[in-house]
Amino acid sequence: MTEQKKLVYIVEDEIKLARLLEDYLIAAGYLTQSFHDGQLAFNAIKQNTPDLVLLDLMLPSMDGISIARETRLFSNVPIIMVTAKVEEVDRLLGLELGADDYVCKPFSPKEIVARVKAIFRRVEMMNAPIAPAGTEKVSVDEQKMQVVINGTQLDLTTLEFQVFFSMFKEPGRIFSRQQLMDTIYSDHRVVSDRTIDSHVKKLRKKISVAFDTEEIIQSVYGAGYKYEPPAV
Template sequence: MRILVVDDDKNLCRLMEVYLKKEGYKVVLANEGQGAIDKYYEENPDLIILDIMLPKMDGWDICKAIRKKADIPILMLTAKGEKADKLKGLELGADDYVTKPFDPDELVARVKAILRRSATQSIRGDILTFPNLKINNKKHQVILKGKVLDLAPKEYDLLSFLAKNEKQVFSREQLLNQVWGFDFIGDIRTVDTHIKRLRKKIDEKLDDYKYFHTVWGVGYKFETSKENE
């Protein structure tokens, strides 16, 4: 498994790298914010060890940026022992929190524990399978009738979110918040536009099934149904 370590202390990065590699992990290092985000997209890590105090972009901002795109496990590092920092990290979606200085063996143990929990929780979430349709969230890939489907990023995000919440009805406002984010500035009809595109790319290519359903007066849901039902 691959771990992205983000800390501006290069000596500490190398120390963590040594201990993690001893346990068989592949380690990728970054020393500042934008570099960390670039490495995340390039390397597709299984877990991120993220320092809070970083130059230019701090760990909070990196955590928020990555959390908008993926549910990857994040272990926060900080030199502060304040309860408020721990709570803030957990509120932003961090999975655990370690205060510097720390025992490297304890860090490795926490990494193992987080990855075990993550593996258990994501067995169903990584690959979603439906008739003639497979969504691989690990590879960010959709396969329709055996062929990889070309989707725009927000089309994929919308499909993945609805499929993970199969049969649940969402209003347009809820979909905007979940997929585009609370800070999205634009027309609510962008949801309708993306649903229309997904229907054209998926439902209209299938003879026996359809997936995208309008619930009149409410919004949309994803549900497997035969075309003649």
């Protein structure tokens, strides 16, 4: 049985760049559809959500930040932010809104293809069948980046998994925000403390859906966060 090709939306108002990305992604085996207007792109995402969105920040009608914010209200489709802005606030805001990755212009189309492939590998690993959680309340598969709580698999982004797994490996240890940032951002990019707070907030919300009787990711005032295993 032939595997269905993945559909990638290219939301980019530079027509030549959009066509170049189309050529590279099609050559890599993906289906593509390009949009040069933000509102039209968002309407298309609502009507027929693709497998991944390459999303420029600066767009006519509706900017990329607004598209990402509104999309996250109804979909977890992977989003790669593409931007000419390199200021920390743009990177921070994009990731806080749930972007899975970002690329700064100028970039190589080959780099975009590599990042698209990496995200699809992660999605496939997360969606692969997993062994029953048994009697454990919390089960983690590092290779597949999966967390199962009370038999429910959490739908975590790569960064959310890394935050959780860092603390999960050392129960009771207090991690400062800087320590967590160093763990999840191996390229040592400059980000704000608010980034970790945002990831933890979203992580707690997803955990509470499966397990709302205990707070297993706990705040330690003035120090950071820690993982406390649930009572047996």
